[in-house]
Structures are given as structure tokens and as C-alpha cells.
Amino acid sequence: xxxxxxxxxxxxxxxxxxxxxxxxxxxxxxxxxxxxxxxxxxxxxxxxxxxxxxxxxxxxxxxxxxxxxxxxxxxxxxxxxxxxxxxxxxxxxxxxxxxxxxxxxxxxxxxxxxxxxxxxxxxxxxxxxxxxxxxxxxxxxxxxxxxxxxxxxxxxxxxxxxxxxxxxxxxxxxxxxxxxxxxxxxxxxxxxxxxxxxxxxxxxxxxxxxxxxxxxxxxxxxxxxxxxxxxxxxxxxxxxxxxxxxxxxxxxxxxxxxxxxxxxxxxxxxxxxxxxxxxxxxxxxxxxxxxxxxx
Amino acid sequence: xxxxxxxxxxxxxxxxxxxxxxxxxxxxxxxxxxxxxxxxxxxxxxxxxxxxxxxxxxxxxxxxxxxxxxxxxxxxxxxxxxxxxxxxxxxxxxxxxxxxxxxxxxxxxxxxxxxxxxxxxxxxxxxxxxxxxxxxxxxxxxxxxxxxxxxxxxxxxxxxxxxxxxxxxxxxxxxxxxxxxxxxxxxxxxxxxxxxxxxxxxxxxxxxxxxxxxxxxxxxxxxxxxxxxxxxxxxxxxxxxxxxxxxxxxxxxxxxxxxxxxxxxxxxxxxx
Numbered sequence: 001x002x003x004x005x006x007x008x009x010x011x012x013x014x015x016x017x018x019x020x021x022x023x024x025x026x027x028x029x030x031x032x033x034x035x036x037x038x039x040x041x042x043x044x045x046x047x048x049x050x051x052x053x054x055x056x057x058x059x060x061x062x063x064x065x066x067x068x069x070x071x072x073x074x075x076x077x078x079x080x081x082x083x084x085x086x087x088x089x090x091x092x093x094x095x096x097x098x099x100x101x102x103x104x105x106x107x108x109x110x111x112x113x114x115x116x117x118x119x120x121x122x123x124x125x126x127x128x129x130x131x132x133x134x135x136x137x138x139x140x141x142x143x144x145x146x147x148x149x150x151x152x153x154x155x156x157x158x159x160x161x162x163x164x165x166x167x168x169x170x171x172x173x174x175x176x177x178x179x180x181x182x183x184x185x186x187x188x189x190x191x192x193x194x195x196x197x198x199x200x201x202x203x204x205x206x207x208x209x210x211x212x213x214x215x216x217x218x219x220x221x222x223x224x225x226x227x228x229x230x231x232x233x234x235x236x237x238x239x240x241x242x243x244x245x246x247x248x249x250x251x252x253x254x255x256x257x258x259x260x261x262x263x264x265x266x267x268x269x270x271x272x273x274x275x276x277x278x279x280x281x282x283x284x285x286x287x288x289x290x291x292x293x294x295x
Numbered sequence: 296x297x298x299x300x301x302x303x304x305x306x307x308x309x310x311x312x313x314x315x316x317x318x319x320x321x322x323x324x325x326x327x328x329x330x331x332x333x334x335x336x337x338x339x340x341x342x343x344x345x346x347x348x349x350x351x352x353x354x355x356x357x358x359x360x361x362x363x364x365x366x367x368x369x370x371x372x373x374x375x376x377x378x379x380x381x382x383x384x385x386x387x388x389x390x391x392x393x394x395x396x397x398x399x400x401x402x403x404x405x406x407x408x409x410x411x412x413x414x415x416x417x418x419x420x421x422x423x424x425x426x427x428x429x430x431x432x433x434x435x436x437x438x439x440x441x442x443x444x445x446x447x448x449x450x451x452x453x454x455x456x457x458x459x460x461x462x463x464x465x466x467x468x469x470x471x472x473x474x475x476x477x478x479x480x481x482x483x484x485x486x487x488x489x490x491x492x493x494x495x496x497x498x499x500x501x502x503x504x505x506x507x508x509x510x511x512x513x514x515x516x517x518x519x520x521x522x523x524x525x526x527x528x529x530x531x532x533x534x535x536x537x538x539x540x541x542x543x544x545x546x547x548x549x550x551x552x553x554x555x556x557x558x559x560x561x562x563x564x565x566x567x
Contacts, residue, residue, distance in 0.1 A: 009401070013398065013401045013402060013405055014405075017406070020402065024414075024415075027418070029419075137550070139549075139553065140496070140546050140550045141500075141542070141545075141546055141549075142500045142504045142520075142523070142545075143504065144503075144507045144508075145503075145526070145542050145545075148523075148526045148527065148532075152529040152532055152533065227405075227407045230407045230410065231407030231409045232409075234410060234413065235409065235504050235507060238508060250413065253413045253414070253416065253417035253510060254509070254510070258418075265406065265414060268406055268407065272405045272406065
């Protein structure tokens with residue numbers, strides 16, 4: 001029952017989001033207009049047949065149900081600009097973004113947690129001040145500018161690495177402060193203080209007490225950094241000329257490739273809602289499981 | 296207010312003053328093309344040089360900053376007004392309205408911000424006059440950016456709804472408008488102000504990103520995003536480092552705003 005309640009909300013949000021996207025697409029100026037209609041060689045009958053074949057005459061609801069039926073069969077439509085199945089395009093480009101964003105999330109999080117812990121347990125005021133200053137400075141710059149500056153320094157020999165580095169830096173900047181606060185709050189818990197008083201080593205203290213205590217909140221924060229990573233991937237992949245899903249979104253927006261934009265919206269909503277639902281489930285069930293294990 | 300906040304406020308005032316005095320500092324304007332001086336290095340006549348079309352970069356930078364201040368400010372104002380109204384409504388209208396708003400929040404926040412802007416912008420005509428593109432860009436920011444602020448204000452309004460003084464006012468027969476005007480609004484106005492200050496730098500950065508991607512403010516109007524596009528040729532930037540000036544100015548502006556917006560939530564919490 002709990003599972004049903006937890007999944008209904010995100011699924012309904014996704015369906016509603018899809019409906020809104022299709023409605024927006026349907027209202028977009030020029031929707032359903034076929035440039036071949038302007039070709040004088042076509043006869044009136046042929047133009048009428050072309051119009052009947054196109055989806056321009058369909059209502060939003062008809063379009064949406066047709067799209068959902070196709071989606072159930074794994075068919076997300078055909079890209080107008082690339083003349084290829086949208087699912088194939090998303091699969092290929094999504095993999096590139098997944099690889100670079102995955103690397104970025106890993107790098108950003110590892111750096112933030114290591115800096116937070118080392119500043120706390122090894123008392124490194126200079127590292128603490130520098131890292132916080134760097135994080136604050138990164139938050140004052142738009143992602144494409146950071147990408148350009150990195151390209152200037154690194155020379156874009158491997159665009160995937162530059163994209164991962166920029167996204168990783170942006171995630172580090174966004175995660176450093178909240179993750180430090182969470183870890184410090186866990187460190188002040190009574191059972192952690194007691195473990196420290198009993199002489200538990202720093203490593204053991206961090207792994208078995210501090211992390212365990214902060215895990216649900218950290219996991220929620222991690223889930224929130226997934227859409228952030230994609231948001232940064234759009235301009236960064238464009239600057240670095242990396243053929244990922246971010247660059248696809250930009251190109252599709254410029255070419256008004258509406259099937260690609262609808263497909264991307266669905267895919268992104270699914271990823272975001274899945275990650276937030278998982279974080280919510282973990283934040284609810286994590287402490288319960290820990291209590292049961294302790295009992 | 297600490298010394299950092301005072302310095303940030305002074306810096307911001309200086310930047311705003313210089314942007315609004317752009318017509319006096321560079322009377323030639325941002326669109327004049329000096330055909331005798333295309334792509335010149337900084338000199339007495341052009342302190343930051345000119346671009347390939349011979350346009351004065353200092354003038355473009357100052358006018359771009361003015362545009363950002365005015366329009367990001369207006370967009371943040373509209374956004375925080377929508378967020379304030381939505382937040383106060385959750386505090387007054389109760390559960391049913393809260394659930395409807397929750398669906399709106401989830402819809403707006405289940406997509407990455409830049410992608411949402413790209414999607415909305417792609418569905419509008421791409422070729423439009425520069426002045427219209429400015430309005431469209433900042434209207435999109437205002438209409439799509441209110442959800443996180445509304446969530447924060449809504450949470451405060453909910454806690455105020457159950458607070459002792461509100462319950463007492465209701466028990467004494469105060470109606471909804473009286474509750475809003477005398478109980479909720481005085482307690483939420485600082486929080487709404489704080490949300491405005493938080494939204495403002497975000498909108499400036501979003502506009503820069505959108506214009507950088509070619510979907511924001513159109514030429515010949517100057518904008519920070521448009522000026523950053525000149526950095527795309529990074530081999531030229533190494534030879535002409537003064538091209539980084541708009542980026543430095545933008546960094547300073549956003550840093551000042553971030554410092555001030557850092558102070559705002561503390562003040563709001565103290566008030567509540």
C-alpha cells in the first residue's frame with residue numbers, strides 16, 4: 001500500500017507533465033505545417049493527402065494518447081531534424097551524458113565529502129577557507145563561462161573530460177556546504193560523542209557512525225544533484241561540442257524538433273522523479289531499518 | 296550588517312550607478328559601429344577595445360549590465376510576488392489548495408531549470424525583434440522560476456496558520472483578509488524580500504546562460520550572455536585578455552548579490 005502511494009504521485013506528475021508538453025507543442029506556432037505544401041509541383045489532392053497523413057489536425061488528447069500508445073511499444077516517434085527514431089537518438093546521446101554526468105557527480109561528491117571531513121577531523125582551516133571560497137566563486141559564474149575558462153586552460157583534447165570537470169565543479173560548489181552541515185550535525189549526535197569518548201578511531205567513527213547517521217539526508221541531496229547535473233550538461237556540452245543529451249536538447253530547441261523535446265521531457269521527468277522517490281523512500285525506510293537492526 | 300555585507304552593498308550600488316550612468320559615461324551608445332576601429336585593443340578612446348563590428352565594448356558592457364539589473368530585477372519581483380501570493384494562499388485556503396499547488400511545484404521542479412527554459416523558449420517564435428526577445432526571456436524567467444520560493448513561503452505560512460496569535464485572531468472573529476493583512480503579511484514580507492534577493496542572482500545567471508546558447512536576448516541589444524559568447528573563441532581570449540572583462544563584472548555583481556542574499560534569510564528568520 002505504501003509502495004502504491006509512493007509511486008502514484010510521481011507517475012501522475014509525469015503523465016500530467018507529458019500532457020502539458022504535448023499541449024504546448026500543439027500550440028507552438030507552425031505546428032503541423034509541412035514545408036512541402038509550399039512546393040508548387042504538388043497537386044491539391046496530394047496536399048490534402050499530405051495534410052491527412054500529418055498530425056496537424058489531431059487534438060491534444062488524440063496526440064497524447066497516440067504518443068502514449070507508441071511509448072508503450074517503445075516507439076517515441078521520429079526526429080524531424082535528424083530523421084531518426086527519437087528512442088535511438090536518446091539512447092546514444094543519453095549514454096554520453098550519463099557517462100560524463102556520472103563521473104561529475106562522483107567527482108563533485110567525493111571532493112565535497114573529503115574536504116568536509118578532512119577540515120573537521122584534521123582541523124585544516126586553510127583548506128576549509130579556500131574550498132568554501134572556491135565553491136562560493138563557482139556559484140557566481142554561469143556554467144558555460146566555467147566551461148570556457150577550463151577549455152582555455154586545458155585545451156579541449158577530451159571534451160568529455162572537460163564537461164565532466166565543469167559539471168563536477170558545479171556539483172561540488174552546490175554540495176559542499178549542505179553536506180558539511182549534515183556531517184557536522186551527525187558528528188554532534190550523542191551516540192557519536194559516546195563512541196568518540198570510548199576511543200573509537202576517526203576512520204571507524206566516520207564510516208560506522210557519522211555516515212550511517214547522515215546517510216538518508218545525504219542520499220536525498222545526492223538525488224537532488226542528478227537533475228542539477230543535467231541542467232549543467234546542456235550549456236557545457238554545447239560549449240565543449242560533446243554529442244550528449246544536453247547538446248541534443250539545445251539543438252532540438254533551435255531546430256524546433258518537437259518529438260525530440262517531448263521525448264527528452266519524458267526521460268528527464270522519469271529520471272528526476274525516480275531519483276527523488278528513491279531518496280524519499282530511503283529517508284523513510286532507512287531510519288526504520290536501522291532501528292530494527294539495532295533492536 | 297558585517298563588513299562583507301557593507302562592502303557588497305557598496306559594490307552593488309557602484310555597479311548599479313555606473314550601469315544607469317552608461318549614457319553619460321559612453322554617450323556614443325552600444326550599437327554605434329566605428330568602422331575605422333574594428334577589433335581594436337584597449338586605448339584612451341575605447342578603454343575596453345571594440346568588437347569585430349567596431350562596437351565599443353565598455354558601452355556594451357555597461358548597457359548590458361543595466362538591462363540585466365532592470366529586467367532580472369523585474370522578473371525576480373514578479374516571481375517573488377507570484378510566490379508570495381501562492382504561499383499566503385496556502386496559509387489561508389488550506390489543504391485542497393495546498394495539494395493543487397503541490398502538483399504545480401512538482402511539475403515545475405521535476406525538470407532541470409535550464410531545460411525547462413529551453414523547452415518553453417523553443418515553443419515560441421525563434422526569430423523575433425530584439426526588444427520582444429528581452430521581454431520574452433525575462434517573462435519566462437518570472438513565470439517559471441517562482442516554485443522554489445513559493446515552497447519556502449508556503450511552509451512558513453503553514454506554520455503561521457497554526458501559530459498562537461493566528462488562532463487567537465481567528466477565535467476573535469478575524470476574517471481571511473484581516474488574517475492575511477494583519478497576521479501573515481507582516482510576518483512574511485521579510486521572507487518574500489529574502490526570496491527576491493535569492494532569485495535575482497539566479498535570474499541573472501540564467502539569462503546569461505540562455506543568451507549564451509542563442510535563445511535569450513537578441514542582437515543588437517547587449518546582454519551579459521551575448522557578451523560571453525565572444526569568449527567562445529578561446530584562442531583569441533588568450534591573446535586579448537581584456538575580453539574577459541564582462542565575465543569579471545558579472546562575477547562581481549553576482550557575488551555582491553549572493554553576499555546580500557546570504558544576509559537576507561537570517562534577517563527574515565530573526566523577524567519570524
